[in-house]
Amino acid sequence: MRLTKRTALFLLLGGVLLAAAAALAVWPAAAAPDRPDGNIWAQAFPRPPALSILKSPAQPAPPAQEIGNDACLACHGTPGLSTRLPNGDVLYLTIDPAALQASAHGQQGLRCVSCHTGFTGYPHPPLTAQSRRDVTLQLYQSCRQCHNDKYELTLDSVHQRTLASGNPNAAVCTDCHNPHTQARLTDPGSRQLLPEARVQIPQTCARCHSAIYDEYKQSVHGSALIGQGNPDVPTCIDCHGVHNIEDPTTAAFRLKSPNICARCHTDPARMAKYGISTDVLNTYVADFHGTTVTLFEKQSPDQPTNKPVCFDCHGVHDISRVDDPQHGLRVRDNLLRTCQKCHPGATLNFPDAWLSHYIPGPERNSLVYYVQLFYRIFIPTVIGVMLIFVLTDLGRRLIERRKGAAQS
Numbered sequence: 001m002r003l004t005k006r007t008a009l010f011l012l013l014g015g016v017l018l019a020a021a022a023a024l025a026v027w028p029a030a031a032a033p034d035r036p037d038g039n040i041w042a043q044a045f046p047r048p049p050a051l052s053i054l055k056s057p058a059q060p061a062p063p064a065q066e067i068g069n070d071a072c073l074a075c076h077g078t079p080g081l082s083t084r085l086p087n088g089d090v091l092y093l094t095i096d097p098a099a100l101q102a103s104a105h106g107q108q109g110l111r112c113v114s115c116h117t118g119f120t121g122y123p124h125p126p127l128t129a130q131s132r133r134d135v136t137l138q139l140y141q142s143c144r145q146c147h148n149d150k151y152e153l154t155l156d157s158v159h160q161r162t163l164a165s166g167n168p169n170a171a172v173c174t175d176c177h178n179p180h181t182q183a184r185l186t187d188p189g190s191r192q193l194l195p196e197a198r199v200q201i202p203q204t205c206a207r208c209h210s211a212i213y214d215e216y217k218q219s220v221h222g223s224a225l226i227g228q229g230n231p232d233v234p235t236c237i238d239c240h241g242v243h244n245i246e247d248p249t250t251a252a253f254r255l256k257s258p259n260i261c262a263r264c265h266t267d268p269a270r271m272a273k274y275g276i277s278t279d280v281l282n283t284y285v286a287d288f289h290g291t292t293v294t295l296f297e298k299q300s301p302d303q304p305t306n307k308p309v310c311f312d313c314h315g316v317h318d319i320s321r322v323d324d325p326q327h328g329l330r331v332r333d334n335l336l337r338t339c340q341k342c343h344p345g346a347t348l349n350f351p352d353a354w355l356s357h358y359i360p361g362p363e364r365n366s367l368v369y370y371v372q373l374f375y376r377i378f379i380p381t382v383i384g385v386m387l388i389f390v391l392t393d394l395g396r397r398l399i400e401r402r403k404g405a406a407q408s
């Protein structure tokens with residue numbers, strides 16, 4: 001074949017596509033070690049080195065930048081200033097200058113008018129908000145000027161979709177970050193989440209998801225974070241992401257959920273500290289339940305599965321230690337109750353047929369172990385003996401044939 005320009009181009013394109021596919025295949029594994037403590041979404045999309053303010057072409061030149069904070073604080077620094085909105089809600093108008101100064105924004109020298117771009121003095125542009133919530137929904141849009149990357153991430157989140165469907169109470173930027181008091185969240189040098197910020201995350205979500213927070217606080221994960229500031233356990237965002245939180249009730253989320261747990265529970269360095277087995281994923285995948293879920297995830301990720309995933313047995317926000325005397329799965333009644341959710345007829349000895357997370361060994365599940373061992377020795381021996389037999393037989397025939405040829 002002659003290599004024309006067209007075929008050369010074709011081959012090049014094919015090569016690039018192949019390389020891209022290969023990169024995608026190894027990508028999650030390669031991205032993971034970067035930021036072991038962070039959430040999985042942040043690991044997949046590492047932080048940009050600098051703020052998007054530098055890159056964003058849409059950023060308007062801040063008008064009236066010469067208006068200093070004093071001009072605004074002359075009124076807004078007065079304690080107890082408030083106004084009443086058309087629906088009767090009170091809007092508090094006092095801003096604490098010291099808190100603003102100490103905040104991440106104050107430290108950057110941002111002024112009132114950096115964010116409140118339409119304001120030059122008093123009177124203000126007419127207030128169109130009907131309620132306190134309207135004020136938030138109008139003003140949070142200003143974050144976009146400087147943090148467009150975060151803004152774009154939120155567009156596809158479950159919170160934005162809830163807003164779009166007409167529920168105004170879903171979280172926007174300022175529900176999680178008070179613009180006037182927000183402290184630094186990341187280390188300016190390394191861009192890593194600061195330990196004190198990490199511990200605060202569940203409280204941020206608790207403002208609106210208090211029932212889940214209360215469960216989490218009691219769980220093996222939450223009690224370690226909130227009680228001891230332990231950085232090894234997951235906060236809400238390690239499992240859900242932050243700005244692009246997706247709907248966790250879908251079939252797709254359920255099917256991939258074992259991978260969320262596995263990120264930590266297959267990490268030997270993290271688990272060794274607690275003496276927790278790292279075989280929980282491979283034993284789960286080898287199990288009839290897990291095998292089916294894994295196959296399902298590959299073939300039909302949007303179909304619901306009735307096979308259990310980690311959280312069907314362990315719980316979600318209320319996961320407890322397996323040896324917890326009240327809720328632990330090592331307690332037989334608790335385990336049986338878990339099986340009965342899907343195997344209603346199960347009786348007390350039903351779980352015995354199941355290997356749990358144990359790799360069969362001489363001490364545990366010994367029957368299975370010895371049967372496996374037997375086959376592991378038996379099958380290679382049988383095949384080996386047969387091979388030797390076939391080979392020697394073949395050799396003998398060849399020699400005989402040669403002898404016969406020599407004689408004739």
Ligand code: HEC
Pocket residue numbers: 067071072073074075076083093112113116119120121122124125126127135
């Ligand atoms: C003379 C006092 C005064 C000064 C100076 C003043 N404000 Fe106000 N501000 C008010 C009052 C009163 C309200 C209540 C709403 C209204 O009357 O418009 C208010 C409301 C606001 C609000 C609430 C939301 C809205 O859309 O009204 C913001 C934001 C605000 N001011 C920002 C600023 C900024 C930024 C400056 C400095 C450029 C500033 N204010 C200077 C008195 C003042």
Ligand code: HEC
Pocket residue numbers: 069072073076091092093094095100105110111112113114115116135136137139140141142143174175179180
């Ligand atoms: C980083 C951007 C930013 C800076 C800097 C900033 N604001 Fe705000 N401000 C906002 C946003 C966003 C809101 C809406 C918050 C909400 O209610 O959800 C707001 C709300 C307000 C309100 C309405 C009451 C309230 O607390 O929601 C007033 C009044 C106000 N700001 C005044 C000021 C003054 C005065 C300064 C300077 C001393 C200032 N702001 C600095 C972004 C900023």
Ligand code: HEC
Pocket residue numbers: 051053104105108110114115140142143144145146147173174177179182183184185186187188
């Ligand atoms: C005029 C530009 C500007 C606007 C508008 C603005 N910010 Fe910022 N913000 C900054 C800068 C600059 C920093 C410091 C960034 C850094 O050092 O990485 C910052 C820091 C932050 C941080 C801490 C980042 C960290 O890594 O610790 C948060 C959170 C934040 N902003 C949220 C908001 C929210 C929410 C809004 C809207 C209410 C907003 N910002 C509006 C410029 C802005």
Ligand code: HEC
Pocket residue numbers: 038039042047143144147150151152154159171172173174175176177185186193201204237242243
């Ligand atoms: C549901 C709560 C929530 C909402 C809504 C939210 N954030 Fe955040 N944000 C967080 C948490 C928690 C962190 C710290 C975790 C992290 O950085 O991974 C964070 C981190 C940040 C940071 C600093 C860390 C970084 O990666 O640079 C910035 C800047 C920021 N958010 C801006 C915004 C802006 C702008 C919006 C709105 C478009 C927004 N956030 C909406 C919870 C929220």
Ligand code: HEC
Pocket residue numbers: 158159162167169170171172175176201204205206207208209236237240242245246247248249
């Ligand atoms: C200002 C209130 C508010 C805050 C703060 C908030 N949320 Fe939400 N969230 C909502 C609302 C409202 C919904 C939609 C209604 C619902 O399903 O509960 C929602 C929905 C969700 C859902 C989807 C629920 C479902 O059934 O599909 C998840 C997951 C979620 N939030 C996680 C978080 C996490 C994690 C945080 C903290 C980083 C957080 N939220 C902070 C108000 C909030």
Ligand code: HEC
Pocket residue numbers: 202205206209212213216221234235236237238239240248249250254257260311316317
């Ligand atoms: C160890 C991982 C993990 C942690 C930590 C976690 N979640 Fe979840 N969350 C899940 C999973 C998995 C589901 C889906 C459960 C289901 O489908 O039954 C879920 C479901 C949800 C839902 C929607 C369903 C519901 O029960 O209303 C919300 C809202 C939610 N989580 C918020 C939070 C908040 C807030 C926190 C922190 C206090 C948090 N989650 C911590 C894994 C986690």
Ligand code: HEC
Pocket residue numbers: 258261262265275276277280281284289308309310311313314322329330335356357
């Ligand atoms: C069918 C129910 C079931 C499923 C599905 C399941 N587990 Fe378990 N898990 C158990 C039981 C039962 C135990 C307690 C075993 C024992 O007796 O020590 C356990 C123990 C554990 C332990 C403690 C191990 C130790 O060394 O103390 C961890 C961690 C764990 N599971 C994580 C997971 C993860 C992660 C998944 C999903 C990949 C998962 N489990 C799926 C039932 C289940």
Ligand code: HEC
Pocket residue numbers: 220221224232233234235238239260261262263264265270274276310311314316319320321322323
């Ligand atoms: C961010 C890392 C991380 C993630 C994600 C995570 N875990 Fe854990 N988990 C831990 C750590 C660390 C401990 C030990 C905490 C301690 O003992 O103080 C733990 C403890 C446990 C235990 C108790 C084991 C025992 O000692 O008996 C179970 C069960 C468990 N996790 C199940 C899960 C399940 C199921 C998921 C997914 C829904 C999950 N974990 C997600 C880090 C994680």
Ligand code: HEC
Pocket residue numbers: 288289306307308309312313335338339340341342343350351352353354
């Ligand atoms: C979320 C639902 C669910 C939970 C919880 C669950 N299973 Fe299953 N299990 C299934 C499904 C579905 C099958 C597959 C049935 C089939 O393919 O015929 C299955 C199959 C089995 C089988 C294979 C034999 C059979 O009946 O087909 C055993 C043994 C089994 N499960 C044991 C357990 C044990 C022990 C527990 C508790 C620790 C448990 N299961 C918890 C859904 C569940």
